[in-house]
Amino acid sequence: MKKILLTFLFAVLSLQVFASSGAHLDKVDIDLSNQESLQNGAHLFVNYCLSCHSASYMRYNRMAEDIGLSEDELKKDFMFAGKKVGETMTVAMTADEAKTYFGTEVPDLSVISRARGADWLYTYLRTFYQDDSRPWGVNNATFKDVGMPHVLWELQGVKKALFETHEDHEGNEIKVISGYETVIPGKMSEEEYDNTIRDLVNFLVYMGEPAKLQRYDLGIKVLIFLAIFFVFAYALKKEYWKDIH
Numbered sequence: 001m002k003k004i005l006l007t008f009l010f011a012v013l014s015l016q017v018f019a020s021s022g023a024h025l026d027k028v029d030i031d032l033s034n035q036e037s038l039q040n041g042a043h044l045f046v047n048y049c050l051s052c053h054s055a056s057y058m059r060y061n062r063m064a065e066d067i068g069l070s071e072d073e074l075k076k077d078f079m080f081a082g083k084k085v086g087e088t089m090t091v092a093m094t095a096d097e098a099k100t101y102f103g104t105e106v107p108d109l110s111v112i113s114r115a116r117g118a119d120w121l122y123t124y125l126r127t128f129y130q131d132d133s134r135p136w137g138v139n140n141a142t143f144k145d146v147g148m149p150h151v152l153w154e155l156q157g158v159k160k161a162l163f164e165t166h167e168d169h170e171g172n173e174i175k176v177i178s179g180y181e182t183v184i185p186g187k188m189s190e191e192e193y194d195n196t197i198r199d200l201v202n203f204l205v206y207m208g209e210p211a212k213l214q215r216y217d218l219g220i221k222v223l224i225f226l227a228i229f230f231v232f233a234y235a236l237k238k239e240y241w242k243d244i245h
């Protein structure tokens with residue numbers, strides 16, 4: 001008994017240590033059935049991300065069908081000239097060029113939501129801050145020394161991080177971010193920017209598993225079928241058993 005209790009205690013404690021060592025992540029409430037949100041997310045993705053990041057598992061026409069866009073809308077607002085609707089979302093930049101420009105590879109974002117999770121992406125895209133020691137003049141509180149510029153700065157504005165000095169477990173001094181201060185205001189309020197990022201993350205999660213939408217859809221149809229079937233089955237049961245009692 002004592003042994004079990006100890007094991008349990010140890011598990012709880014180690015979980016807590018684990019939890020406190022990671023950066024704080026803000027929770028995001030996404031809704032894969034909200035087509036307006038997915039369309040807004042797709043729009044942002046195409047306009048702000050697809051110039052560097054590919055999504056090579058995603059075909060344009062598949063996306064259009066899943067998130068409720070007509071072929072005309074797709075061609076007009078979501079595709080660059082010369083692309084065909086059956087093609088995947090690739091970028092013109094080669095891996096070598098990316099290395100030259102950014103000093104690192106630019107990852108494909110098709111399944112990034114499965115690797116990182118929605119909360120991580122939501123927090124990451126909201127925690128860029130000014131840092132003149134970095135090549136693009138920005139750093140990120142969620143992905144330290146990231147090689148990506150803050151491509152949405154016009155929407156969010158530019159923030160400066162405020163630091164506090166803490167002592168870690170070994171007594172070393174560490175700097176942690178205690179808050180932010182606006183240096184240049186963005187076109188959006190904080191709430192509007194948060195909602196914009198929520199839509200973008202919604203789209204990234206959809207891309208990570210497009211079949212999920214179809215499963216939801218099928219699930220609802222199955223439930224409707226079962227509900228109707230139940231009415232018939234019940235009527236039939238009544239009919240069969242009516243003379244027996």
Ligand code: HEC
Nearest residue numbers: 048049051052102104105106107112145146147148149151
């Ligand atoms: C100017 C080019 C560029 C644009 C535009 C860009 N990124 Fe990036 N992004 C990068 C580079 C370079 C990295 C790799 C950074 C590193 O590893 O240090 C990166 C990394 C990332 C990562 C982290 C991937 C990982 O390793 O977990 C995510 C998530 C991401 N970008 C999302 C986005 C989203 C969403 C957009 C659109 C709003 C976007 N990026 C636009 C260049 C870009």
